[in-house]
Amino acid sequence: MQRIITHENWIGDLPAPVRDAVLARTVEVIVEPGEVIAEAGRDANRIFQVVEGYVRLVGLHEDGSEALITIYVAGNCYAETAMVSRRPYNHTSVAMVRSRIRILHERDFWDLYYSHAAIPEALCRKFADAISRQLAAREMRATTRLRQQIANMFADFAERCAGSPAGGPIELDFPFTQSDIASIFDVTRQSVQREITFFKDHGLVEKRGGFWVVINLQQLRRTG
Template identity: 80%
Template structure:
């Protein structure tokens, strides 16, 4: 894999383009977005260091479904499709690992749907903040934990397919309970243990 640096806001792979490469985040954060009918972006997920993406499009030989964008200055590893297929056919562990990954993704999608149908929005958002904190923190025993990538209440609403007003109500509760805060556009988790107990 070659490695490239990408600037905040830079597009890595664009929806509709031929899937000629797959990627891995080496450092930083990458957002995967889709488009609403009105042209606005919908946040689908956030990739952190170690996450691979776009291999599904390469395997299925179809264009990229979604657009990936660097959230902060990041380093991304790139593997061209020809090299991917050489490795795929040379090492049986690769298709086996991909099958496990795709199965895990499907399972998570079902779990997420069930959670949205059966769990209060407050608990879902608490779980999201706790997950983000654990991915950002080097030491989970220290507090507070700064989330070093930007996301908005509108992004949260996109993730859970709810209105921004619903998210604002829950975030206000978290702030009042001194669980999270936002300073200078950046989120901070103030009490990870209490957030986890909510979930």
Template identity: 35%
Template sequence: MSEHRLTLDTRAARNLATTTKTVPQMQGRTPRWLLRLLPWEEARGGSYRVNRRLTYQVGDGIVTFVNDGARVRVIPAELAELPPLRDLGDPAVLEDMAGRFAQREYEPGEVIVRAGRPVDRVVLIAHGKVARLGRGEYGDETQLGVLADGRFLGERALLGSDEEWEHTVRALTPTIALVLPAADIGELTGRHAALEEHLAAYRDAPRPATDKNGEAAIDLAAGHEGEVELPGTYVDYDPSPREYELSVAQTRLRIHTRVADLYNDPMNQVEQQLRLTIEELLERQEHELINNRDFGLLHNADLRQRIPTRTGPPTPDDLDELLSRRRGSKFFLAHPRTIAAFGRECTRRGVYPGVIGRDGARVQTWRGVPIFPSDKIPISAAGTSSVLVLRTGSAEQGVVGLRRTGLEGEVRPGVSVRFTGVDDKAILTYLVSVYHSAAVLVPDALGVLENVEIAR
């Protein structure tokens, strides 16, 4: 027998109650640290030109390979990345040379070349990591750097020089290399007159005076006494400066007039639809600033500022190497899983990074430089990612964001909302646009630690 109710049922009472509700929520919203940390420059003309001193690029390219199963081959045209072969106009010569490279495989710890021996071969690192080793002040072995996929050594062997290897090179991981012995080089130059003439011209050409950064040198005198004749000089500029054009992320937001007219209490439907749309566009903006192949930071980093990890996972040594290659680093940017992997390496060594507060969040630091998370940095199928380090601001010759403000319908800097009309189905349409780009003012403003293993 059902119990007789003495009061109004709560389900019926809800029909007269006003529900307490939130504004629409979205799971995809992230802190967007990069957008908050980048200093923004105004690009009034829709583009931004970065003028630099003239820089001589010498041998900083990466050679590309293809493989058929376990057999690896170098793409002939990619041999032009070797400085002595640049501007060699005969593709048949590169094709013949590519076929002469022999594949060699090295186990971890195996020596590839030894210091003091003649430079009698060209070595291309197709896959794996190798270390350049030298002797410290007291005779102990010191690791001077790491070379990984696409790097090369011994290109001076093409010139028939009697130089010796300055450093011992040893495999850190299982390594596949392609080797061109001096005997094959001699046979190629004897067969191809164009190659012999090109190498002779390269050998005899005067080298432009450069400073330690590869920029055109400025002659000056210092520490002199008396009436010394001072050198004359001028500062040479890059004749083809990079111009960054503003990119755009856009969408059309559609809202039926019936919804906009009748369902605006207590929240304005148009405002909420625009808010969520702008949030999604800003997420896309940060993604583009990191991953766009034209101006994204991962692709815009100078090849000389991209370094591999020493052992795979992100270690304190790796982040120290990133910091040592530039002055005034403002912050690191890494995927949250990469930051977790770095924390594990620190714990394993008994090292505990500092923590600072930033905008209400607690952020891990290394050497006083904060490490901010960004899930826009990709993780490969093999479980590897990247760590970026930035010096920012035009006054510091760093990385700057680019945008255009003062737009028609601007709702926040660089974000425009324009009403484009009502169609014959009574649907309102708004054009929402975000204009943006990023510029690296000098190469050492941005560094990337590549192939970081986060799954180990």
């Protein structure tokens, strides 16, 4: 299925000495909910790694509204594509909850890149994997019913973000809206509302205090 949440931790996968050299050059910052980390159109002079929390990557529709593209979780590294291609950031990243972020500045990135062959190799693998995921997501949208796509998204969120306890509700610990879901799957909000109503009526998903709760993960996986 399309992975809305990504776990691309190429830094963590580096050989230990190289990984330690990279981490030694990073700085950590705390960002508050709604705080912009990197803005589309700005020079790509830093790359980022989420240490704790959730970060949303967003683009803009022609009418100026935001479109959710993906969600970064702990371990995820991002913004390397803009850095390597020496172009501005394509999208804006925003903290969804209070988050801790590692930052690697441009000069340090290139120094490490040219000093350790494992880094460009790791980035090549990441970029190739990203292309494969994009092709798989396009095929999925063309061949899978919207209900199943949304059901899989909620189940994926529950398993990856909140663990998967044996039975019982799972509260997703980051906020997102029906408009976000519509933008992810490139459909109308009314289409999403219809599917959400189905999930609620069947006791699969509900919203409590602004956060989504997956009521029955196993049944949700079978939906669609």
